[in-house]
Amino acid sequence: MATTSSSTSMAIPGQFLGSTSKFQPGPGTHIHESNLYSSLLGVVNITQPAKAPGPAKRLNKIINTQTTTELPTISVLRSAGSSDKREVLPEVGNIVLCRVIRIMPRQAVVAILICGDTVLEAEWQGLIRVQDVRATEKDRVKIYDSFRPGDIVRAEVISLGDQTSYYLSTARNELGVIMATSEAGNTMYPVNWKEYKDPETGLSEPRKVAKPY
């Protein structure tokens, strides 16, 4: 059983925690020249390693499974509570839900709100380039017919991108706009893969619609 001894010491980013010969790095820490430093402002947690079971018995031999003594893991967590609450960051391959902020002729700028199942604490910026909107006929995509500002989009992270934004893609059937509002201000329902319809005015607007429609 792994035991967690919570020392009530606080750490600031850049603070020296220990050396790699004594501890293993956990979340919230980084290694620099064989030393562990804190990356976050938070509470320092030291987790003792799981005690290995005794030597396993086999028919012929007795094998000693505990090869090396494991080092305790040191981690820095923002909230003083349980170590389950971790900072979730979008990784490559995650399905995220985002809201379209701005559209430009070659890309759509979105704010990533939900990663997988967790609501993110901070809004990360994402970019959907015009060649990542659809899988077919990539050169004839019009951003204005695929997204509008305010739409909720399900997308996949394809790259961690540069300083400002992640790169996202909607080039699959189940990715695309899942919720849209019409020009008149009413919530629309999807008709097919490229249209949303306003029930009150009867007008339809073009979007890149996600599959359950």
Add this chain to the structure above:
Amino acid sequence: MSTESPLVVLPGESIDPSLIPTHHKNPLRLGPGLRHIPPSEIVPTVAGQLVVDNRKTSMWIEYNGGRYIPSQNDLIIGQIVRSATDFYYVSLSPYTPNATLPHLAFESATKKTRPQLSPGELVYARVSLANKHMDPELECVSPSTGKADGLGPLKDGMVFDVSLGFARRLLMAKSREEGKVEVLEALGEDGLGFEIAVGRNGKVWVNSESTKTVVLVGRALRETDEKNLGVEAQRKLVKKLVREMR
């Protein structure tokens, strides 16, 4: 065909239902300046003259605004601001975002034979994409046929500013009857040779072999616009200007 007495409406006014054209088959079409609030309200959003066309079952508002708002398929005169990787930035009016004009949106333009336009040059273009979320995009070639049809760079000549309403009247198909604009015909009848291009964004480009003609045409247009001259007054103005020139 417009109504006999011009009805001026203000934004938010309610429209007399007897004026709305009805047809048993054709749906009512609303033009610029009118907004439909379901189920049955039609509300003007600008101040101007309400025009009703019973034959086409359509209604719209003629108004003279101050700021040009691009809409699709408008013909405009723009000035090149600078050149980017794949397109030119074109200014349609001051203090608004620039429109983009792709390098290849000219007649028979390929990657090797692109027109070389420098900042400050004028182009006569059509608005290919305009909406409230993005900057407008232009093209100098007809999308269906691939021919220029008079669009493209404008060489020499001079540009005059006119009001938006006057530019619209100049561009009307029947400018003499509906737009009450006869100044161009009158100038042509008096033997002046010139070529002209009208942009919906309130710009008129005039070119002629003699500079005096260019200035004369520009003055005639400006005065017609500013003083809101009627057809007779336009003829008199043209005669006076031609006499002064000679």
